Amino acid sequence: IQALQISENKIIKTKMLSRACFRQFSASIRRMSSTNIVETNIDSGTGFATVTLSQPPVNSLDKNLLTAITDRFKKLSDDSSVTGAILTSKFDGKVFSAGLNIVDMFQKSDDHLGEFWGMVQEWYLTIQGFPKPLVSAINGHAPTGGCAMALMSDYRVMVEGKTIGLNETLLGIVAPFFFADLMIAAVGRRHAEFALNNGYLYTSDEALKIGLVDEVVNLDQVVPTALKILTKMTKTPQPAYQVCKNFLRKETMDTLRNDRAGDIAHFVGFVQQPNVQKAIGGYLQALKQRKK
Ligand SMILES: CC/C=C\C/C=C\CCC/C=C/CC(=O)SCCNC(=O)CCNC(=O)[C@H](O)C(C)(C)COP(=O)(O)OP(=O)(O)OC[C@H]1O[C@@H](n2cnc3c(N)ncnc32)[C@H](O)[C@@H]1OP(=O)(O)O
Numbered sequence: 001i002q003a004l005q006i007s008e009n010k011i012i013k014t015k016m017l018s019r020a021c022f023r024q025f026s027a028s029i030r031r032m033s034s035t036n037i038v039e040t041n042i043d044s045g046t047g048f049a050t051v052t053l054s055q056p057p058v059n060s061l062d063k064n065l066l067t068a069i070t071d072r073f074k075k076l077s078d079d080s081s082v083t084g085a086i087l088t089s090k091f092d093g094k095v096f097s098a099g100l101n102i103v104d105m106f107q108k109s110d111d112h113l114g115e116f117w118g119m120v121q122e123w124y125l126t127i128q129g130f131p132k133p134l135v136s137a138i139n140g141h142a143p144t145g146g147c148a149m150a151l152m153s154d155y156r157v158m159v160e161g162k163t164i165g166l167n168e169t170l171l172g173i174v175a176p177f178f179f180a181d182l183m184i185a186a187v188g189r190r191h192a193e194f195a196l197n198n199g200y201l202y203t204s205d206e207a208l209k210i211g212l213v214d215e216v217v218n219l220d221q222v223v224p225t226a227l228k229i230l231t232k233m234t235k236t237p238q239p240a241y242q243v244c245k246n247f248l249r250k251e252t253m254d255t256l257r258n259d260r261a262g263d264i265a266h267f268v269g270f271v272q273q274p275n276v277q278k279a280i281g282g283y284l285q286a287l288k289q290r291k292k
Contacts, residue, residue, distance in 0.1 A: 047083030099145030133233035170199035172279025
């Protein structure tokens, strides 16, 4: 009887313990109500948000994904319980993001292009202006707009053996000035000119050499390494961090803010040129045929 009582007490204690553990665990990871194309989890212990881009097949940035990312970062900015964020992709080992959705730039009306570019501007202004530490865990290829998005973060950890770059010229289009400035800020004018003029796509190791990314690690270390550096960054006194980040980035953002309509008109005029449309169409076809 005594033995039975002891084991019953043990069972009760174990049950109480596991309930407490469960409560603690569910309190420590909070899943933000989010669209399923941008999954967000917040660790309430550290205040770190992990934003995972999850739009199959390659996180190409169409109107839906641009809007979802922008809304997410605006919410994280305003949420005082969030201390910093990690940006990553669900398609790890494959693609971080394939950049802007090319279909949105091919044979579309001026209105469609204008609306699309307005969303691109808002996405850039929101992530580039995100006031808290932001680390990109680049767990796959990051061409063009995917590279630009990673450049908007404050630190980049990349998986080995993938590619990254602002390679727009290879498609017959040109990176906008605010993408170019991101590259200049990261690697300096000389490398940026070479990279953009030639549409050069860097391997992870080459990107590390010129400072386009800050660390290259194997796949299972990408997110843990990003978390480690985020922990360090969030220890900097945050009012100072925010003020510093803002004044270093403000000039280019203000140039865009001061003439968003002009920038849209410039984009629409450029993309609607017959030779640019021809290049985009040819590129889209080549992308589709690559698999055959
Ligand atoms: C003076 C100038 C002034 C102003 C500037 C004006 C205008 C220009 C501004 C333009 C700025 C552009 C920035 C951009 O971001 S352009 C985007 C270009 N993106 C790319 O070139 C990337 C293309 N994709 C790839 O290289 C590969 O897909 C990738 C390496 C990412 C992944 O390869 P994987 O083998 O894993 O997948 P795929 O089989 O290639 O792709 C799967 C399907 O997804 C489609 N796809 C891929 N990328 C895109 C994309 N960016 N947009 C739309 N669709 C895309 C691909 O075709 C496949 O489709 P299906 O065949 O399955 O239907």
